[in-house]
Amino acid sequence: MTHLPMLLEEQDLAGALEWLETQPPYAIADEIARMDEVQSVITFRLLDKDRALEVFEELDPVDQQQILEGLRDQAFRDLVENLDPDDRARMLKEAPAKVAKRVLAGLSAHERQMTAALLGYPEGSVGRFMTPETVALQQDLAVGEALEVVRRRGARAETIYTLPVVDRGRRLTGIVELRELVLSEPTAMVSELVVTEPPRAQATEPAEAAARLMRETNVLDLPVVDSEDRLVGLLTSDDAFEVIEAADTEDVARQAGAEPLERHYMSASVFQLSRTRMVWLLLLLVAATLTVSVNQAFESTLESVTQLALFVPLLIGTGGNTGAQAATAAVRALAVGEVRTSDLIRVIWRECRTGLLLGLMLAVVGFAVGAVFVGADLAAVVAITLIVICTWASTVGGTMPLLAKKLRIDPAVVSAPMVTTLVDATGLVIYFTTAKVVLGI
């Protein structure tokens, strides 16, 4: 029976897992009680959620306390970081709601983020941002009694304005607002004031989605539950705002072909600033060699009408601008939920017509500019190219973010510079081909 500590010593997590699966909860609790803090925590985290709760309940309060403290501990954190990713993933399954809540309570926002990782909440998930300190109510209380509960336990909670209502098994059944309690008669029943089936988020789901849901449903705080709908915490509007602000900052940076800075702009070093921008610049530079190839392919066209070169920056610049506008509009519309990936065909059709309309208007000016600098022939080439390029750029720019999202890539990665670079190369092909056809070269 005592070979579990040995398996752990040898870091044989698979063996330990096998052993744990065959033992009854009380036997596991017994083993845990004899272990040192780190070993007991590892053993505990290897259990799946239901078993973990059973074992936890079997433990003496002093051993329970050891596990809770161990889960917050730097030693455990270091150990998890040194595991190989497979073992780490196996270990960090979602912890039981009851344990998670107690581990996270009393930590600062920063410590909470660090510790939430050890409880199995992935990076950027709701579990990393929620507060576990809530005042949960039972449905069968009178308003006066409920206010008593709030008074007794509210000082420790981060917010008491949203009060989750749970059943005996900590399953979320509704929420009630403090406002309703305060404005009602003390003899009224909480059950009359409860909003049932409230919007909620799972602790493991992306925080941004939860924050946007809060905005749409206009709730002050969003209850957070585990995969069995047991209450683990609340996402406050404060936290939600921070999540959305960070997501927006990331989108904005990505739209310009950069990664978001992890720190304050003025305190970041020049090297850190460069690093956020370098990768995309390099990729785009490599992609831009395509334009060199296109130019080379049409070298004879360029040589026979050297004046064609005059308009290259103007044409690809305009194409890039049109594409960037469409891409940015699509990324934002996706972010705030105005467009879904299922709208793809409709977006293509909208952007195609928008680009055509823009191209037609710009062609008038383009023709005038061309006529001033060169002749009407070349001006016609410029005008026609503008129409085709704008239609193409707008369609590509508007479509690519949706395609990215379909492929589960962050749509904001389809940056304005990326669209611009793509439109540069294809724009040149459009330009030279138009020139060949119109001028009969």
Next chain:
Amino acid sequence: MTHLPMLLEEQDLAGALEWLETQPPYAIADEIARMDEVQSVITFRLLDKDRALEVFEELDPVDQQQILEGLRDQAFRDLVENLDPDDRARMLKEAPAKVAKRVLAGLSAHERQMTAALLGYPEGSVGRFMTPETVALQQDLAVGEALEVVRRRGARAETIYTLPVVDRGRRLTGIVELRELVLSEPTAMVSELVVTEPPRAQATEPAEAAARLMRETNVLDLPVVDSEDRLVGLLTSDDAFEVIEAADTEDVARQAGAEPLERHYMSASVFQLSRTRMVWLLLLLVAATLTVSVNQAFESTLESVTQLALFVPLLIGTGGNTGAQAATAAVRALAVGEVRTSDLIRVIWRECRTGLLLGLMLAVVGFAVGAVFVGADLAAVVAITLIVICTWASTVGGTMPLLAKKLRIDPAVVSAPMVTTLVDATGLVIYFTTAKVVLGI
């Protein structure tokens, strides 16, 4: 005495103003009492704030009601819209807090926005977004009494979680959170729980600044006061969030050289989509004719080494990307308050070095690409140009938003396309000059 109605009939606002200045409040109240709704409202809105309050207090309740209703009225709204801008500005000075609060109460968010304009709150100001329905407390209450006030008047208020504390003259002296009241003994005094000198916003100041202040100070709701610090309402976190989201959407659109859509992306017509993008595209196209001139100026250089043309899209593209990254980073840093206009010199220096570092790294790749397509000579020109263009683009891109803000222009107007277009033209000059020097043309 009765020539006021005549002056109004003739739309002689200047004359009416002069008359009003010479009369005592009771006489004006007397005149107002005889007028029809529209005339009485106009007269009332012509008074400056202090006089307006004095006159208002002199009026019978029924006449007060007439003014309040008139201020919400469509007829008055139409009339104001048809005034010429000078008269309109003269008329729509800030209304007294007491009157403003009563006019706005009970209106929907949309009606409130429309009506707030008639009370003298400029577009985009806090007054257009705030809720006037608050529960204000007096400092000398006990907690139990204060909760009684909240119970009695809370149902009508939009929020009761933040309770502004005012003195006898409705001047804001602090706030107290409902949380504090609920968790304290009923016999404690409100004065012990009050947060004095709370952050606040003036109704006439920009809503975005107020919303960002809320985020920084982490308050749930922000008290809104008039120019004499009298309470007029609360900006709730909900409203603040909406303000910031709209501002971000605007920034994002402007960054791509477009105006924000006023409606849902999918419901906007192709014509509306085009309109948001057209103006900038046209301006940028006109600006891009500069690149045609530059190309023309260097035509002899281009003709003597025709291969120079191969790299034009790649070079100006990379310059544009670098500039766009820097501009976007600067605009966002300004928006979230990480950078101030006083940081101008430091930002120039940072972006200059960042651009240089990026340019040096890109030059290595650029040289390799050049060497593959053409010879080492031309590759050297490409590499040197990349270094100079990146340094220049990064500096210009990072600096222009700050300069725009200094000139009180929205920094986001310094869009990526604008920087790109500017860098296109100057980049060509850098490229051809470098070629002339290095190749000795």
